[in-house]
Amino acid sequence: MTRAALLIGALTHARKEWEQLGQVAETLYEYPSGTRNEFLSRCRSGAFEGIHALYRSNDSNKCTGNFDAELLDALPKTLKFICHNGAGYDNIDVPACTERGIAVSSTPIAVDDATADVTLFLMLGALRNITPSFQAVRQGKWRGNFALGHDPKNKVLGILGMGGIGAAVAQRAKAFGMRIQYHNRTQLPAEKEEGAKYVTFDELLATSDVLSLNLSLNPSTRHIIGKREFEKMKDGIIIVNTARGRLIDEAALVDALKSGKVWSAGLDVFEEEPKIHPGLLEAENVVLLPHMGTATYETQRDMELLVLDNLKSAIQSDRLLTQVPEQKEDATKR
């Protein structure tokens, strides 16, 4: 059996483990950098013949563009597994992969703690409305135009999307004395609820003091928070987003920040990264980070290793360890 593997983009922490895959894969191909057109023409010229599984990442998306139907059709027909480095995989057309019999894995669990830490960092920063103070002290103005912030204690934290990251956020927020509620499409079993109260989407909007977005982006969640949803929220709500920018209609958020409907926001992700809506850049009541939720040495290494474990399992036993939930749901429907 000739089973080859392809690495798209770079590995920073687990190069040795990739090379060790040479013991189970016949050939290891690499496409470290380039453009989408170059990638498509290399695929079409048969450069990656016999690949059974590939490694890609949110970072390597810049060398291939999205894994859409056009790109999937150009890849060798032998490809059966896409092992993706990232908790989010909105740049992969999962239904198109399923149609072609390609299984996809992502990196849940490995990302949970680091992303939850950044969520808390942004939430505390937004509660204190920290941006004007950060700016004033660096400009030699000491506290500048200083105003009081808010405590997390006794505030209601609404978590939209109680998966691994949402649960890690809940664990941390409990230590700050917050009251926690969440909404998912379906209620979780009690042992996975972290003591949080299950509420409907509308209740979550209407009764949360802080709303944290911890769900994945897909066609049904795009702009899940927009003008209508802001209208249903408490006046002075705080919004935190460490998931994906496109979950929020950014123009509507800018309006809600200007009107005071939203008191402040903490954002790690944006609709058109790396572009940021000028209204967010101008707003003093927003804490901004450049999409760095998982950017720690430990987490980046854990993510790379999890992708390589998936790749090895795909090559050796045609199984993924952390297959994306949509495909598992599809399988149970069949």
Ligand SMILES: O=CC(=O)O
């Ligand atoms: O945004 C980060 C990820 O998807 O892992």
